[in-house]
Amino acid sequence: MGKPDFAIDFGTANTRVVSSSGGVLFDEPSLCCFTGQADRGELVAAGSAVRSMLDRTSGSMRVVRPLNRGVLSDIAAARDYLTYAVRSSVGQRRLRSFRAIIGVPADATNAERSALFTAANDAGLGSVQLLAEPLVAALGADLPIELPRGTMIVECGAGTTEAAVLSLGGICAAASLRGGGDALDLAISDYLHFRHKFLIGASTAEQAKRDLVKMLHEGVDAGVDIRIKGRNLATGLPAAIGIPVGDLHPVVEKHVAGIAAMVVNLLGQIPPELSRDIHDGGIVLTGGSAAIGLVSRAVADATGLTVTVADNHAHCVALGLQKALAH
Ligand SMILES: Nc1ncnc2c1ncn2[C@@H]1O[C@H](COP(=O)(O)OP(=O)(O)OP(=O)(O)O)[C@@H](O)[C@H]1O
Numbered sequence: 667m668g669k670p671d672f673a674i675d676f677g678t679a680n681t682r683v684v685s686s687s688g689g690v691l692f693d694e695p696s697l698c699c700f701t702g703q704a705d706r707g708e709l710v711a712a713g714s715a716v717r718s719m720l721d722r723t724s725g726s727m728r729v730v731r732p733l734n735r736g737v738l739s740d741i742a743a744a745r746d747y748l749t750y751a752v753r754s755s756v757g758q759r760r761l762r763s764f765r766a767i768i769g770v771p772a773d774a775t776n777a778e779r780s781a782l783f784t785a786a787n788d789a790g791l792g793s794v795q796l797l798a799e800p801l802v803a804a805l806g807a808d809l810p811i812e813l814p815r816g817t818m819i820v821e822c823g824a825g826t827t828e829a830a831v832l833s834l835g836g837i838c839a840a841a842s843l844r845g846g847g848d849a850l851d852l853a854i855s856d857y858l859h860f861r862h863k864f865l866i867g868a869s870t871a872e873q874a875k876r877d878l879v880k881m882l883h884e885g886v887d888a889g890v891d892i893r894i895k896g897r898n899l900a901t902g903l904p905a906a907i908g909i910p911v912g913d914l915h916p917v918v919e920k921h922v923a924g925i926a927a928m929v930v931n932l933l934g935q936i937p938p939e940l941s942r943d944i945h946d947g948g949i950v951l952t953g954g955s956a957a958i959g960l961v962s963r964a965v966a967d968a969t970g971l972t973v974t975v976a977d978n979h980a981h982c983v984a985l986g987l988q989k990a991l992a993h
């Protein structure tokens with residue numbers, strides 16, 4: 667493959683397109699809205715325009731996410747979304763001549779990689795190279811990954827949480843959870859459903875999560891309520907409910923405990939010289955879900971290591987891709 671023209675951080679929740687010279691060309695939610703039959707739908711909108719349509723469509727309209735848990739779940743939606751993202755980035759020129767780098771989870775299977783190649787080729791991208799996201803995130807976080815010294819990163823996305831130990835420009839050991847911020851949204855929805863017989867949509871769950879982690883970070887009193895709107899299942903009526911922060915705190919704790927356990931497990935599998943390096947350098951968190959302060963605290967408590975959140979953590983994969991393009 668010749669020099670790539672641009673790179674794509676194709677995420678479960680957000681997609682960014684970057685070029686080596688123009689910076690971030692595109693940054694929108696990974697959402698498509700189709701109308702018509704499930705197998706032969708027509709794209710009516712994509713990206714930011716679809717955000718407010720989630721759970722609010724009428725007739726035969728459907729909102730689809732091309733990716734689920736970090737990997738492609740709908741090839742047709744991925745093709746249409748990639749076409750939209752690239753056209754928005756570079757204009758209406760033919761895509762066939764373009765070469766692109768796309769980030770993928772380090773543990774994506776061959777079938778998952780091949781589905782992504784197919785979608786990208788169908789979208790008209792002539793040649794595509796896949797790069798492991800934890801490596802790219804580390805590059806974006808300015809970690810010295812080329813040196814003969816171990817560094818550790820945890821990329822906390824919406825659909826995946828990936829931990830990796832890197833040295834000499836490669837991944838020495840990695841582990842992942844096929845779950846990220848989305849899983850916490852779902853855990854909050856489930857809690858309200860089962861404990862309070864109260865139904866909420868995906869966007870409301872995500873907003874409730876953001877409010878909750880902010881309040882926990884600020885150390886508000888456990889008795890302070892978060893107000894959430896949705897449908898009361900007992901009456902079937904639209905309603906608002908107040909849930910004390912202290913009641914939702916264990917839901918977040920359970921989620922972050924899973925991440926901390928994955929990190930501890932990975933640290934138990936690396937050679938001792940790398941353990942020594944990580945003892946000195948600590949662990950760096952990247953990705954949108956690194957904004958959840960309880961993640962860094964849980965990982966620090968479980969490992970006894972210094973845990974820092976990278977500057978511009980939500981954009982580290984995009985920034986790393988930009989650096990990869992410039993090489
Ligand atoms: N302030 C915040 N508080 C809590 N969560 C946040 C905050 N900001 C973003 N997030 C979460 O970060 C996630 C999005 O992060 P990111 O853009 O890194 O994911 P992605 O790249 O689309 O997903 P993936 O890499 O897993 O495929 C969402 O789950 C979102 O709710």
Ligand SMILES: [Mg+2]
Pocket residue numbers: 675676677678823824953983
């Ligand atoms: Mg991501």
